[in-house]
Amino acid sequence: MGTLVLLRHGESVWNAEGLFTGWVDVDLSEKGEQEARRGGELLLGADLRPDIVHTSVLKRAIRTANIALETADLHWLPVERSWRLNERHYGALQGKNKAQTRAEFGDEQFMVWRRSYDTPPPPLPDDDEYSQADDRRYAGLPPELLPRTECLADVVDRLLPYWYDAIVPDLAAGRTVLVAAHGNSLRALVKHLDGIDDETIAGLNIPTGIPLVYDLNDDFTPRKTGGEYLDPEAAKEAIEAVKNQGKK
Numbered sequence: 001m002g003t004l005v006l007l008r009h010g011e012s013v014w015n016a017e018g019l020f021t022g023w024v025d026v027d028l029s030e031k032g033e034q035e036a037r038r039g040g041e042l043l044l045g046a047d048l049r050p051d052i053v054h055t056s057v058l059k060r061a062i063r064t065a066n067i068a069l070e071t072a073d074l075h076w077l078p079v080e081r082s083w084r085l086n087e088r089h090y091g092a093l094q095g096k097n098k099a100q101t102r103a104e105f106g107d108e109q110f111m112v113w114r115r116s117y118d119t120p121p122p123p124l125p126d127d128d129e130y131s132q133a134d135d136r137r138y139a140g141l142p143p144e145l146l147p148r149t150e151c152l153a154d155v156v157d158r159l160l161p162y163w164y165d166a167i168v169p170d171l172a173a174g175r176t177v178l179v180a181a182h183g184n185s186l187r188a189l190v191k192h193l194d195g196i197d198d199e200t201i202a203g204l205n206i207p208t209g210i211p212l213v214y215d216l217n218d219d220f221t222p223r224k225t226g227g228e229y230l231d232p233e234a235a236k237e238a239i240e241a242v243k244n245q246g247k248k
């Protein structure tokens with residue numbers, strides 16, 4: 001029931017520099033803005049008009065949604081935002097260079113931190129320059145919910161309440177729902193939708209700025225496993241690039 005459109009934000013400044021980002025509120029690069037416009041064009045070209053938008057509270061996702069919707073002449077859509085759609089908190093890796101981290105700790109540890117399902121990186125101290133402990137946007141959260149690091153399993157746990165309580169009701173009303181979020185929060189959602197197991201999810205990567213469309217059955221399972229990218233060729237290439245991040 002309903003159609004779900006997943007959109008990872010366009011390239012951010014730190015994506016371009018090869019840095020772990022997580023909850024750090026980094027803006028889009030110029031290329032990222034272009035990708036967001038292209039995302040809007042792809043929606044238009046496919047005649048896909050979302051009725052409502054859900055975003056994280058990070059500006060790279062918010063701006064991607066704004067730019068895509070502006071391109072599709074849909075500025076006026078209602079929007080809901082939640083920290084539950086945020087990128088995975090990358091703990092002590094936030095702000096670190098991916099290639100340097102790989103060289104320092106080795107391929108195996110790098111991949112465990114980056115893609116294992118249940119091993120988080122070490123926590124980020126509250127006095128670190130890239131900590132969100134004092135960020136006003138999370139001031140209303142019960143302190144125990146504010147992460148200092150997360151693995152993908154933690155993201156699934158904090159994302160699913162939002163899926164069931166905020167997104168599913170929109171889908172149940174027959175709406176086309178756009179979710180603008182992040183590589184790892186969308187991996188968590190896709191894992192849930194497609195029933196991907198804890199090992200296989202390590203190999204799944206989401207490209208920036210290319211809408212991924214799921215038509216859903218009445219029980220909110222996908223009609224087609226994996227959904228459909230609106231530009232499958234570009235998605236293939238971009239997925240490879242995400243996979244290879246951290247290689248020199």
Ligand SMILES: O=C(O)[C@@H](CO)OP(=O)(O)O
Nearest residue numbers: 019020021022087114183
């Ligand atoms: O740095 C991050 O926050 C994420 C997404 O950009 O990176 P990765 O793909 O390495 O999990």
